[in-house]
Amino acid sequence: MGKRIIFHIDANSAYLSWSAVAKLQHGDSLDLRTVPSIVGGNPETRHGIVLTKSIPAKKYGIQTGETLREALNKCPDLIIVPPDYSLYMQCSIAFGDILLREFSPLVEQYSIDEYFLDFTSMERLYVDPIKAAHTIKDKIRDELGFTVNIGISTNKLLAKMASELQKPDKVHTIFPEEIPTKMWPLPIEELFMVGRATSKKLRSRNIKTIGDLAHADPAWVQLFLKSHGLLVWNYANGQDISLVRENRRPIIKGIGNSTTIPFDVEDRNTAHLVLLSLTETVAARLRQAGYCARLVSVSIKTSEFYSCSHQRKIASAIDCTNAIHQIACELFDELWKGEPIRHLGVRVSEFCQNDFQQLSIFEKDYVKERVLDKTVDSIRARFGNGSVFRSSFINSGVRFSCGGTMNDEEYPMMSSLL
């Protein structure tokens, strides 16, 4: 294989920029990006954390994931706006369309605000990839109103590392010969796939920079980081052979829905109702994907932030809301010891196609269930999620649909590896 040229394109402070652009378009005179501001959840419903910060907010030391209280302590004048996920989906798609339509057929969406682009076959058209990257960057800024960073290199890992260098509105390269000067001096935490636990283990062994890791003995790193050690050692040395793959229909491995409940749940019935609300969206997405699932799992987080989960393999794969809900409730009853519950989750996985005539082996009731689910799905598709819901939710204090406010339409998913 010849030398490839890979771009990584990353929207700067994506949620915040996108909300800022929308506000400007609605006649607002203040550009949120120019002042300390964040996109954050609502503390009233116990969702009060920082999702994205503006660059001026970053200067106050505000970090993604911290509570709004902490952020406000650092900057009392901080402007806080709520997230708007359907807006973000639109921006994400418009962003990807420009890349795909104008620059290369080989584009991979990596997350809601990141794309990889294989520029290799475009070289003859543009000659200079750096100039082409500036063209892309400027076109997105001029047409969509938000800035991006573009990283350029010979593989995805290096391109991604390059796009993180200096922000916003920049093009950077980390070609292999630039690794020692541009990547090795960076703190170890900056390396892709080195999170809190890994950096702690590395730092305790005096590995402080990416260069330190690159020069360490890979066998020694494997002793305490197992296979993950070899992965990050390769990344520190700029080694990555993964390909940019067009993502039509990514292979989904699991579908889940979880939520922090605005109040502590202390009784079984309410818990079961929350599980139903979570299962409704999980099962509908499962059916829309055309799958049946063989594994159901339930997770709990208590008011004291203790987490645990319980799962079960089932004999025949299912996609019915009621069937999944029933198993989720059984799992919950086996798992719950009576502590006040802060957070609940339902997840299904181990999929197989749902189009087979296996229906005949189900009991009559089950066939009816599937017909009912299909009907409800299509009503909700036409008239909205709230158009039909179970009477058990009335006056229960539990919303009929909760968790991932995602407008859906196929949420772009990344794998944890490149």
Added chain:
DNA sequence: TCTGGGGTCCTAGGACCC
């Protein structure tokens, strides 16, 4: 402490079978 939600992958331990 006003501490989110969506994912993927890996590992360890126990059950079970030969």
Added chain:
DNA sequence: TCTGGGGTCCTAGGACCC
């Protein structure tokens, strides 16, 4: 059984990403 070893499956938990 105070027995050994290896393979596979299952479950729970933890690590990482955005």
